[in-house]
Amino acid sequence: DSGVTQTPKHLITATGQRVTLRCSPRSGDLSVYWYQQSLDQGLQFLIQYYNGEERAKGNILERFSAQQFPDLHSELNLSSLELGDSALYFCASSAYDLEREQYFGPGTRLTVT
Amino acid sequence: GIQVEQSPPDLILQEGANSTLRCNFSDSVNNLQWFHQNPWGQLINLFYIPSGTKQNGRLSATTVATERYSLLYISSSQTTDSGVYFCAVLRDSNYQLIWGAGTKLIIKP
16 A cells, blocks of 8 residues: 555546546655556656645646645546546655655546446 | 666566566666556556665566666566556656556466
8 A cells, every 4th residue: 555545446427527536645745646547648647746836747638637735635637528538547646856756546547438 | 858668568477487677768867666557457666766776575676877777577476466567767857757668467377
């Protein structure tokens, strides 16, 4: 158990809908990262927050957004869902920014039908 | 950007065999991690090893940063070792882990 929790574990929804994925980092970790794993594109970085502020953006679509709350948990919002958004979404956390090990949550498996 | 290549892409072994997985990266890195993704999709941290050698039970890893590669050794393989092994690197000024395509390992009983 990495100490990073994600909810829900599975999510099945229809195209056009909006969902929210939740992540709680390890106790004391200030950085939260979101990654997407799809069959055709592998693991890709989406976005990072550090102590409530957006720090870096990767291949995140405009339909997706995220935030980190004062208690350091984070939410990833996916809207106007398309079939291609079906993927495993991972949250990771680390103590600081660079040169720190990232610990991954169990992931949320999103299926868009 | 930095490129991460893993080899071999697939590996099928009998239980009890040893294996070596390789990760090559195209530029200097601040962070290198090895992960095991089990058949249920969970990513399990194996090693945080930007340089040097570490061992954890039957697994060990070596990163030669100056030559830009890392090796993961699995000895006396067990069926529970099956899954995909990923190498991921992080470079200063870039906060994201860059992932290799993985090595899919199947251990047959």
